[in-house]
Amino acid sequence: MPPIRLLIVPGSVRASSLNLRLARCVQQLAPALGMAGSVLDLRALDLPLYDGDWEDQHGVPAGALALRDALDAADAVLWVTPEYNGFPTPLMFNALDWLSRVPASVGQVAGVATTTNKPAALLSASSGPGGGLRAMNLLRQFLQMNFAMLVVPQQFALGRAQEAFDDAGALSDPRAADAVKAVLAATATLAKALRAQG
Numbered sequence: 178m179p180p181i182r183l184l185i186v187p188g189s190v191r192a193s194s195l196n197l198r199l200a201r202c203v204q205q206l207a208p209a210l211g212m213a214g215s216v217l218d219l220r221a222l223d224l225p226l227y228d229g230d231w232e233d234q235h236g237v238p239a240g241a242l243a244l245r246d247a248l249d250a251a252d253a254v255l256w257v258t259p260e261y262n263g264f265p266t267p268l269m270f271n272a273l274d275w276l277s278r279v280p281a282s283v284g285q286v287a288g289v290a291t292t293t294n295k296p297a298a299l300l301s302a303s304s305g306p307g308g309g310l311r312a313m314n315l316l317r318q319f320l321q322m323n324f325a326m327l328v329v330p331q332q333f334a335l336g337r338a339q340e341a342f343d344d345a346g347a348l349s350d351p352r353a354a355d356a357v358k359a360v361l362a363a364t365a366t367l368a369k370a371l372r373a374q375g
């Protein structure tokens with residue numbers, strides 16, 4: 178069976194982002210679980226802040242179509258979210274708002290159709306002790322209710338993430354590494370089951 182294509186989406190891509198580090202760590206772990214991971218750079222989509230007047234004038238931006246295409250090509254999506262005042266980042270929410278505005282066109286599905294019934298999973302990383310758990314739980318609800326994603330129950334919040342990685346970018350604490358692997362394993366199991374169903 179070809180590997181499960183896992184799209185990894187960190188909600189922060191600043192140079193020293195802890196969530197980007199966690200996303201890259203997952204990319205390294207993915208092959209051992211039968212998955213091929215690629216990390217999506219939300220900032221590179223160059224999406225303006227959603228504004229209905231902007232949309233009336235310009236239509237849906239190319240970055241939103243690129244996001245739809247990246248999601249469409251994936252078997253499963255791993256969202257890696259920071260926590261800003263209890264919420265996922267504006268970078269992530271803005272991208273999802275734009276995705277919801279992508280209409281179906283000839284030969285191409287609408288934004289929300291790409292996510293419907295698609296396996297998803299959640300991780301978060303924060304410098305605080307809670308690891309972004311509040312943001313992750315809100316994101317779960319948001320992805321399930323608005324984007325009809327099948328979010329696996331397993332999730333993991335990496336607290337004090339600035340101390341969590343070794344020089345090679347792996348998680349130093351084996352319990353943290355096992356928790357991340359459990360999330361990936363559940364995602365792979367669901368994606369493989371759906372693939373087998375056709």
Ligand SMILES: Cc1cc2nc3c(=O)[nH]c(=O)nc-3n(C[C@H](O)[C@H](O)[C@H](O)COP(=O)(O)O)c2cc1C
Binds near residue numbers: 306
């Ligand atoms: C505006 C803002 C709000 C924050 N709020 C929280 C918070 O509610 N909970 C938390 O654990 N950390 C919070 N933090 C700290 C972030 O978790 C920390 O900056 C983290 O490194 C951001 O993710 P990144 O490294 O992937 O960019 C906040 C940071 C900022 C800039």
